[in-house]
Amino acid sequence: MSIEIESEDVIRLILQFLKENKYDETLHTLEQETNVKVNTLENKEDFISEIKKGEWDKVLRHVADLKLPAAKLLDLYEQVVLELAEMRELSAARTLLRQTEPMYILKQRQPERYLKLEHTLSRSVLDPKEHYPQGMTKEKRRQIIAQGLASEVNIVEPSRLMSLLEDCIKWQRHQGLLKTEANFDVFSGSAVNQQIEDEACVNDKYKEIKMPGKNTYAECTIFSPNGLHLVSGSVDGFIEVWNPVNGKLRKDLKYQAEENLMAMDQAVICLCFSTDSEILASGSTDGKIAIWKIQSGLCTKRFSPAHSQGVTCIRFNRDASEILSSSYDHTIKIHKVKSGELVKLFEGHTSFVNSVMYSSDNTTIISGSNDGTVKIWDYTTGACLHSIKAAEGIFVQQVLTIPGEFTKIVAIYSNNSAAILSDQGLTLKLIKNKSESNFVSGVVSHQGSFLYILSEDSFLHCYDIVAEKFLSHSKVCDDEVIGISAHPSSNVIAINNDKRRIFLYKHTSLNDEQI
Structure with a gap:
């Protein structure tokens, strides 16, 4: 049986390896050149919990490493701006609204929705009724955002690239394609120091x-x-x-x-x-x-x-x-x-x-x-x-x-x-x-x-x-x-x-x- 492997999945495995081993500069360069994000989390439950609790500083740090649909990203940033305004953290809310890429996209695509946020920040008191429809609450809105974002990311075991390579070698040995020596050169696909068999006449x-x-x-x-x-x-x-x-x-x-x-x-x-x-x-x-x-x-x-x-x-x-x-x-x-x-x-x-x-x-x-x-x-x-x-x-x-x-x-x-x-x-x-x-x-x-x-x-x-x-x-x-x-x-x-x-x-x- 042959398995089709997408090239983007290979890049994600490499990105995860770079991230785990703290090769940050190489990680960011590869992301920029390929436009691929690893889109994985170590613990999805913690991520959902952070959204539901409104721990937005942690959430935004995770989101920076993920590639998410624009619509769900806009919903997230809009909610963060609203909650900052509610806490009267107006300076942070304005920075988020005016200097982040998702909010710039909101301004270009949905100017009325963007202007509504601007007006909210200019008022002395936030009226929840204007932003939460009937029956909707801040807690329910967080839950909806959490479910939407969680569906876009995967949980990947640590050292996934190394695990797959080890499994591949085990499978080739099981099929009789490799010798059973412990030392193995993954790059060349041969046993170390056993790559060339000493010559002898076939019999x-x-x-x-x-x-x-x-x-x-x-x-x-x-x-x-x-x-x-x-x-x-x-x-x-x-x-x-x-x-x-x-x-x-x-x-x-x-x-x-x-x-x-x-x-x-x-x-x-x-x-x-x-x-x-x-x-x-x-x-x-x-x-x-x-x-x-x-x-x-x-x-x-x-x-x-x-x-x-x-x-x-x-x-x-x-x-x-x-x-x-x-x-x-x-x-x-x-x-x-x-x-x-x-x-x-x-x-x-x-x-x-x-x-x-x-x-x-x-x-x-x-x-x-x-x-x-x-x-x-x-x-x-x-x-x-x-x-x-x-x-x-x-x-x-x-x-x-x-x-x-x-x-x-x-x-x-x-x-x-x-x-x-x-x-x-x-x-x-x-x-x-x-x-x-x-x-x-x-x-x-x-x-x-x-x-x-x-x-x-x-x-x-x-x-x-x-x-x-x-x-x-x-x-x-x-x-x-x-x-x-x-x-x-x-x-x-x-x-x-x-x-x-x-x-x-x-x-x-x-x-x-x-x-």
């Missing part, structure tokens, strides 16, 4: 996701950068968000609970996330790109089309202001996300461009194509700086970066080999599969130690990049495997095949198995 198929529908399967998968979501793009155009811990559809997302899924007109063959995990992009076989808000499932932008043929790969830049894409139409493009404007066009490949990415330092663009080349492009000028040719008749299936390595690139070839390349166009290491089965897809682990590669015989190969050797070869399934993705901070990978399955793997140590 345990711990979950199997079965896609809904008889004639569908996942063409691609991706983990969100915060690790909370696993997203699949299907051959039938649907985009679904899964819990990578338990392998279940995320029904806490309202649109999925209501079976109102994100969807494109044709098969979704590539996905990417913004670095903050809030925005998802999808590319389809008809050349279209869509931009989605992951929490609401709303599509904020469609490029119809971005390419004349299918979109094979997409990547956001660091601030998600631009989106990089490659296509079967032999081109690479960069579009502005908000305006849809085409910013850059990279031409030079003579066949399908299967994969594209920004370099680790964002100064170059790297692409791999069916023409057998890996090309490195200057981001600013669009010029091709280097072109690395694979063996004759070999396609470049995929290009990947290695975390922490700014000068190295991984290329997955269409035969039984892959290569580690330099950003200057040199082949540093050739990686070969002894089984002779051709490679399909690959991914680098979250810290860059391992290269996971799928082959056509549906084997998963784990290659140690540092030690330069294969650590394991394991059979995934008996059906055709399509793609693979890696978790951003844990030893978890997802593999999708053409028979409605997504397999989730993790590393399990001997000690874990014994426990």
Whole structure:
């Protein structure tokens, strides 16, 4: 279940936090900039009692921190002026009448009512009959004002913001989205000192996701950068968000609970996330790109089309202001996300461009194509700086970066080999599969130690990049495997095949198995 939260309510929580911790200057600045008042009281009964007793100095101090309807505020100030006049506190009554904002509003909107108060202050004796209709008394008038004002304010428990954050963390732990360590970094959403799991080769198929529908399967998968979501793009155009811990559809997302899924007109063959995990992009076989808000499932932008043929790969830049894409139409493009404007066009490949990415330092663009080349492009000028040719008749299936390595690139070839390349166009290491089965897809682990590669015989190969050797070869399934993705901070990978399955793997140590 998803809950809609108003932005003003978030601001009120912050205002209450500032008020409780005596950050008065920040409190007033935020109120002025947002025009939002916290509109809460610590004790509503005391507030009502103060009005009924006519303790107006206390009441007005409370009211100064509240946002109240003008009509009820005018009634309050009018009553205070009348009672001050009755007590012959004429100086205070005139100050309140002539120098406060509510009375200025009364003068502008209801001049006759305002003038009546002025005349009252000029008389030597106050006649209650003129201001209280038949049957009305001062005490009854106070009670009416108290009830009216009390209905506009809420009672909020102390430290409400902190309580909600604690409840949120407890719920995520209950759902299996967080580890159970006591120390937790609320800002990053990770356990302190546990944010990045030490790398180890995956060896345990711990979950199997079965896609809904008889004639569908996942063409691609991706983990969100915060690790909370696993997203699949299907051959039938649907985009679904899964819990990578338990392998279940995320029904806490309202649109999925209501079976109102994100969807494109044709098969979704590539996905990417913004670095903050809030925005998802999808590319389809008809050349279209869509931009989605992951929490609401709303599509904020469609490029119809971005390419004349299918979109094979997409990547956001660091601030998600631009989106990089490659296509079967032999081109690479960069579009502005908000305006849809085409910013850059990279031409030079003579066949399908299967994969594209920004370099680790964002100064170059790297692409791999069916023409057998890996090309490195200057981001600013669009010029091709280097072109690395694979063996004759070999396609470049995929290009990947290695975390922490700014000068190295991984290329997955269409035969039984892959290569580690330099950003200057040199082949540093050739990686070969002894089984002779051709490679399909690959991914680098979250810290860059391992290269996971799928082959056509549906084997998963784990290659140690540092030690330069294969650590394991394991059979995934008996059906055709399509793609693979890696978790951003844990030893978890997802593999999708053409028979409605997504397999989730993790590393399990001997000690874990014994426990």
